Amino acid sequence: MSKSSITTSSYHQLDNYQVSTLLYQFINQQVLPESGVEQESFWAGLEGYLNEFIPTNRALLAKRKQLQSQINDWHQANPQAIEPQAYQQFLRDINYIVDEPQHVSLDTAKVDRELALLAGPQLVVPVMNARYALNAANARWGSLYDALYGTNALEQSGDMAPGASYNPVRGAAVIAYGRALLDQHCPLAHGSHSDATQYSVLHGGLSVTLKDGSKTTLENAACFAGYQGEAEQPSAILLQHNGLHIELQFDPEHQIGAQDSAAIKDIVMESALTTIMDCEDSIAAVDAEDKVTVYQNWLGLMRGTLCETLTKNGREIIRKLEANRHYKNAQGHGFSLSGRSLMFVRNVGHLMTSDLVLDTAGNEVPEGILDAVFTSLIAKHDLLGNSPFRNSREGSIYIVKPKMHGPEEVAFSNNLFAAVEQLIGLSPNTIKLGIMDEERRTSVNLKACIAQASQRLVFINTGFLDRTGDEIHTSMLAGPMVPKGEIKNSTWIKAYELNNVQVGLDCGLKGKAQIGKGMWAMPEMMAEMLETKQAHPLSGASTAWVPSPTAATLHAIHYHQVNVASIQKQLLEQLADGQQHYLADLLTPPLATDTSWTEQQLIDELDNNIQGILGYVVRWVEQGVGCSKVPDINGIGLMEDRATLRISSQHVANWLKHGIVSEQLVKQRFEVIAALVDQQNAGDPAYQNMAGNFDRSCAYLAALDLVFKGAEQPSGYTEPLLHQWRRKFKAQ
Ligand SMILES: CC(=O)SCCNC(=O)CCNC(=O)[C@H](O)C(C)(C)COP(=O)(O)OP(=O)(O)OC[C@H]1O[C@@H](n2cnc3c(N)ncnc32)[C@H](O)[C@@H]1OP(=O)(O)O
């Protein structure tokens, strides 16, 4: 627990704690009114809550440290290749692996259908950025035409180049793709959607006129969900397949509609069913001022008031939350669908502390404890109907809790949420929990983790990025790791992904909660995503992460191609015949067996890691940007956040620890790459060069620390050093 270094903030004195005046005023003036919670009882209750949970939080962190030190000692005492049985026994002896409960059955009530019943993309967004957060909330519906036209999903060279103005060849390819998609998932009884000249609603069903004048309908009448406008000439037709909607929009006056045989101007896909508003790894919030901005945006989303004025393509627009979409069904009765993605909020984990609240000794209190109470109190406005919109129709609050290590830490979150419910007047289990399966102690004890939250769990998600960082850090002393790019092919990660689905199904998540997969971290590589990310629904996952609304729209296609409910059913049938045992593979770290890398291979590996580190850290520390697109060594823009930074910094730290690379070589490559990153940012007027500034640049020194002090960082996390250096930069 660190002493607060911020002296500029003023504090309001409670009995035993001091609350940042910024937070105190924000909560009193903007959050408590109409929340059904009285100011006096809230602050008094908060003190009791902090008294109750701070000591346990500290004890859990001490346990992490103790276990890591026992593991380090074991590797030092056993320097030869890991003997699997002895290693597993040791992990059981120290209680790193606990006994697996026999039978766990999920019993979560009031779960919205987007989580329990539907399968589709999950978008993640830094909530500190209001413009992006609004865009994400609205990403429930996305233009297929824009997603195809504007990305490499379709060939981008020659005749197909997007160009400065509309390219009709590319446009025709987009339209053909859309028609093929309709033929595949909502086929006609006869003929093809590409030959359609008119869509209308006749006799309670869809009637489609084809080029030859014949009329047909949908092969499966249930694919027709509704329409907008007049039945004979609708402005939109709503289709449905695998639980997801597809809207055909008609406009003969529109640039695209005018050239289309059926006047279709766009095909709009139901895209991000759910979105995670992230207060964690994609943002840089290091002090009370930042945290209040985060909470303010979350409040704006929960009260429906958030809006942002921006200039786009030379036009000023005001971005706000989208209204619901209204349709008539086949019988002409009105109904509506949500215009917005169902929102989760991702709290921070148990590690960090915040200067939002200080104890009597001036120590910051655990940030996760504060996030639980403030993000829930804000979300209570949604449940009370204090917004023109509704997030959870079932009346639940959805919190994603990251970076928990093992069942005790899940139990802690569960107790925390129960106490918050009492404090702010919610019924038990209103606050739901999404467990990030992203630390090794959670993966190896996943069933026991689920058991600790069986009445509030709504997802388990393989955060493979953090999980990879933890894999390296936990086995830091076991030996040098394989190069970073090879880790994704290693034994443990395959077992980890399979185990997550198996355990989820075994604990009864089907039909009740999400089984989720990780982030597509190459935001510009949409063709490659279309090619490969189908693997996520095919594995039995009901959702998987995407970095942008466009990626959500394209990933939605995979949930039309794959019926997740039937995959899960098959997997459950296999499970009834016996479980696969993944523990031994899960405990096989990605150690290199052959370390005879050439000097050039070592430099390439270092450069790749260091480019990601510097490119990300410079914007984090000096501009407060928590998630960036940073070119890798091959010029491919990668999504970098704190979890990818954890991997890169731990990887270099591991190679330093085992003498694979020397300190001198690492420093030399840092200097070379710093100049390159400076060049990449040359167009940014707010940017300060690192090259020539090596002993003063906060960003550069932070990046060096992340590597050279990497082995000693708690669980290899990057946030302690990032926060320290960002605060230093802000104070300058
Ligand atoms: C390991 C983990 O924890 S993963 C989870 C954390 N990661 C994330 O949350 C990823 C979030 N994604 C992002 O922050 C961004 O997509 C980045 C940083 C990767 C790329 O951002 P940029 O370089 O600005 O993207 P780009 O210029 O291609 O597109 C910007 C447009 O896309 C939108 N956009 C991009 N990402 C998102 C998003 N996640 N949600 C909503 N809108 C988004 C922006 O609003 C903007 O559109 P606008 O001009 O209409 O406002």
Ligand SMILES: O=CC(=O)O
């Ligand atoms: O949070 C996600 C991850 O991969 O880490």
Ligand SMILES: [Mg+2]
């Ligand atoms: Mg993570």
